[in-house]
Amino acid sequence: SPPPERTEDAAGALMLAAAAAWTGDAWDVAAEYADAGLSLADGGEHLRIVLRAIRAANWSFAGDRAAGIREANQILRDNQELGNDLAALFALVTLTVTALVGGDAASALRTSDELLRIHRRMGTLAVGDTIETRASVRATAGDAAGAVRCLGASAAINRRMGRDWPWHDFTPAVLADLRDRVPPDEFAQNWAAGERLGLGDPARFTPEWI
DSSP states (O other): OOOGGGHHHHHHHHHHHHHHHHHTTOHHHHHHHHHHHHHHOSSOHHHHHHHHHHHHHHHHHSSOHHHHHHHHHHHHHHHHHHOOHHHHHHHHHHHHHHHHHTTOHHHHHHHHHHHHHHHHHHTOOOOHHHHHHHHHHHHHTTOHHHHHHHHHHHHHHHHHHTOOSOOSTTHHHHHHHHHHHSOHHHHHHHHHHHHHHHTSOGGGOSTTTO
């Protein structure tokens, strides 16, 4: 219950906390912070749309997935005039993950492409999780070589940042399947190509490169 003159500041702090909790897979905490932030963010359009986007992304993992999809699409429409990249990022994460889980590889790849462009425009360096998810998207789309490159890149990025890899629970099964499907020499070649990207310039993470 912040004083009236500090409600927007409190909502902004809750937005950052919600984003951090979501990134750490603390779904219940992320939901609590996002809802609390929305209850305080009365006047800030940008703040509200980011909080809505985090909440939608949270639903895509732990909640009403259909509601998350509807809200993410609405956020992208509402964001056309605002142009808030952080809101777009969370909305595109929602649509990429739900399309992947639903087996719609074409939609997942399309939104993953947009997600990479948003990351590049924002100058984001910590894109390992996005590239790791993209590996599953490429594998589902039948592009085994591309999936291996994505895994090699995401592993290299996480190693640079001192983070564990893989991050996602579903990655080990994807990795094992790719090792069965891709000849060892081809696997090693594509993994090394991905690692070079992961150890190089993050600006190269565009749909054309990865």
